[in-house]
Structures are given as structure tokens and as C-alpha cells.
Amino acid sequence: METTVEPNLDVKEYRRALSLFPTGVAILTTVSEEGVPIGLTCNSFSSVSLDPPLVSWGLRKVSRAATAFRNAKGFAINILAGAQQGLSGRFASSAITDKFEGVAWDAGVNGLPVLRDCAATFECSTFAVHDAGDHWLFLGQVQRFEHEISHHPLVFCKGAYMLLSKALIESSQQSATRTAEVVEARRLIHGALLELACRNAVAEDINALEAKLVEMEKFAEAGLPQARVEAGVEFFRLIGAATHNEIVATLANSLADVMRQSLSDAVASAPRSELVPLRREILKHLRTRDRAAAEHALGRYLDFLSQPAESASEEVLMSKFLAYSSH
Numbered sequence: 081m082e083t084t085v086e087p088n089l090d091v092k093e094y095r096r097a098l099s100l101f102p103t104g105v106a107i108l109t110t111v112s113e114e115g116v117p118i119g120l121t122c123n124s125f126s127s128v129s130l131d132p133p134l135v136s137w138g139l140r141k142v143s144r145a146a147t148a149f150r151n152a153k154g155f156a157i158n159i160l161a162g163a164q165q166g167l168s169g170r171f172a173s174s175a176i177t178d179k180f181e182g183v184a185w186d187a188g189v190n191g192l193p194v195l196r197d198c199a200a201t202f203e204c205s206t207f208a209v210h211d212a213g214d215h216w217l218f219l220g221q222v223q224r225f226e227h228e229i230s231h232h233p234l235v236f237c238k239g240a241y242m243l244l245s246k247a248l249i250e251s252s253q254q255s256a257t258r259t260a261e262v263v264e265a266r267r268l269i270h271g272a273l274l275e276l277a278c279r280n281a282v283a284e285d286i287n288a289l290e291a292k293l294v295e296m297e298k299f300a301e302a303g304l305p306q307a308r309v310e311a312g313v314e315f316f317r318l319i320g321a322a323t324h325n326e327i328v329a330t331l332a333n334s335l336a337d338v339m340r341q342s343l344s345d346a347v348a349s350a351p352r353s354e355l356v357p358l359r360r361e362i363l364k365h366l367r368t369r370d371r372a373a374a375e376h377a378l379g380r381y382l383d384f385l386s387q388p389a390e391s392a393s394e395e396v397l398m399s400k401f402l403a404y405s406s407h
């Protein structure tokens with residue numbers, strides 16, 4: 081396939097201009113011929129016709145999901161609610177092999193994966209697939225839909241949040257020095273988040289953090305590394321939410337995307353079970369609003385995390401942890 085761009089078209093500026101059209105974010109799902117659930121993040125969804133009810137969306141031809149969607153008889157459009165931002169990052173990641181691991185979904189019409197807790201879902205039969213430059217343009221006829229009007233949809237505008245995350249991820253992957261920079265950035269930003277969270281967290285925030293830790297431990301026991309990573313990222317996102325400062329929480333979400341990427345890249349490494357007591361300690365100090373102790377626990381957590389998993393056996397790490405704890 082050859083891609084031609086108008087000779088004078090400045091692609092960066094063109095994309096920037098397009099990004100001024102705010103959209104929602106959807107996870108497009110289908111099932112492969114082998115019965116494997118497939119999904120990707122998409123914001124090119126649009127309603128086309130009411131009678132019959134037709135919708136459209138575009139899929140990059142080079143996507144790993146292209147064959148499955150082209151061969152399938154239908155697809156589901158899962159419109160994300162604001163609280164599901166984590167799913168947007170997850171289903172947009174090429175690094176994650178099983179995007180559905182730890183994600184709650186039900187089989188809808190013809191077994192199409194319908195994600196739970198979405199703002200709306202549309203289950204469609206494939207009406208047409210058109211060749212559209214470097215994308216396939218899918219038209220679907222809606223067979224069944226559900227919606228929850230009380231949910232606020234996740235909105236994507238000016239690419240700001242995603243672009244920031246993308247830039248951060250790319251930058252953090254460049255070298256070992258950059259990895260150290262990510263750890264430093266986390267120390268600084270999460271330290272500040274903990275300070276604010278100590279001041280502003282309410283009981284529900286603490287309970288949500290506690291529940292996330294329990295979930296994480298369950299995933300670790302069940303040997304579900306990617307679900308564990310997702311819950312770990314979510315734990316730190318919830319600390320951001322506990323600040324009750326939306327701007328700060330949004331910035332923390334960008335950092336969470338970087339964490340998700342680097343943790344997913346390292347997912348094959350052994351589960352860092354020694355980190356569990358440290359996360360519990362952060363939560364303990366958050367509960368008692370002891371900012372200094374919470375930051376100290378975070379520092380120790382990050383010291384552990386910055387050690388390469390391969391060279392640090394569980395025993396070595398545990399002995400270091402015990403040495404730290406006796407301070």
C-alpha cells in the first residue's frame with residue numbers, strides 16, 4: 081500500500097487542526113475466527129443514518145486487529161465513561177498482548193465482547209467495509225444498544241492528554257538515564273500527590289485504594305500479570321483522584337500512562353511481591369494523614385522499583401526491605 085500526502089500538507093499541523101474536533105472515546109471489539117476477543121481504542125466513531133441505524137468508524141490498515149475486524153460479521157462499540165480512562169490507554173497499547181485480561185465484559189449478539197460499565201454500547205452487524213486511504217472505513221448496522229445516561233462520557237479534545245502521555249512514554253523509553261528520570265519524576269509528582277491527598281482524601285478514596293490493593297494481591301496470586309499491572313497503575317491513579325484537584329489528577333493520569341507502558345514492557349519479569357507491604361504502608365500513612373511518612377514509604381517503594389527485577393532476586397529484595405523497615 082502506498083500512502084501519498086499532498087506535497088504541501090504539513091502532517092503535524094493537519095493532525096493538530098483535526099484534534100480541534102472533540103470526540104468521545106470508544107473501544108471497538110469483535111471476535112476473531114479462532115474465537116479470541118479483539119479490541120482497540122477508537123475515536124473515529126460517528127453516527128451515519130437513523131433509518132436504518134448505521135454507524136461508521138475507521139481502522140488503520142496496519143493495525144494488528146485489521147484481519148479480525150474485516151473477517152468478522154460484526155463489531156461492538158463501547159463508548160467509554162469518564163472513569164474508564166484506563167481502558168483507553170490499555171486498548172491503545174501495542175505492547176499489551178491480551179488487552180482483555182482483567183477487563184469485565186459479557187458476550188453480546190453473536191458473542192461480541194460488550195464491556196461493562198460503559199456510557200453506551202452498540203452491537204452491530206457489518207454493513208459495509210470501504211477502502212479509505214490508509215484506513216478501512218467500517219459501516220455497521222446497530223442490532224442492539226444500551227446506555228447509562230447518568231454516566232459522563234470520556235472526552236478527547238486537542239489530543240492534549242494523550243499527546244502528553246505519548247511524548248512522555250517515548251521519552252521514557254529512550255535510555256536507562258530516562259528510566260531513572262521516570263523514577264525521579266514519580267518520586268516528585270507522587271510525593272506532591274500524597275501531600276495533597278493527605279489533606280483532601282475522604283473515606284471513599286481510602287476505601288477505593290484499599291479495594292484496589294486487595295484486587296492487586298488477588299491478581300498476583302491468580303498469576304494474571306497484566307491485570308496486576310493495571311490494578312497497580314490504578315492504585316496510583318486513585319491517589320491522584322484523592323487529591324480532589326482535577327488538574328493535578330489529570331497530570332497524574334499522564335504519568336500513569338507512562339507507568340502502564342513501562343510496567344507492561346516488564347510484565348514478563350517476576351511479580352514484585354515485595355512491593356505489596358510498601359504499597360500498604362503508603363495507604364496506612366495516607367489514612368492517618370501522615371504526609372512525611374507517606375512520602376517516605378513512597379521513596380522506599382520507588383527505590384525498590386528502580387532495581388532491575390532480573391538482578392534482584394526476591395530474597396535480596398526482601399532482605400533490603402527488612403533492612404529498610406528496621407530504620
Ligand SMILES: Cc1cc2nc3c(=O)[nH]c(=O)nc-3n(C[C@H](O)[C@H](O)[C@H](O)COP(=O)(O)O)c2cc1C
Pocket residue numbers: 105119120121122123124125137138139140142143144145168171172173174236242
Ligand atoms: C484516543 C485514541 C483514539 C484512537 N482512534 C483510532 C481509530 O479511530 N482508528 C484506529 O485504527 N486507531 C485508533 N487509535 C489507535 C489504536 O487504538 C491503536 O493503534 C491500537 O490499539 C494499537 O494496537 P494494534 O497494534 O493492535 O492495532 C486511537 C488511539 C487513541 C488513544
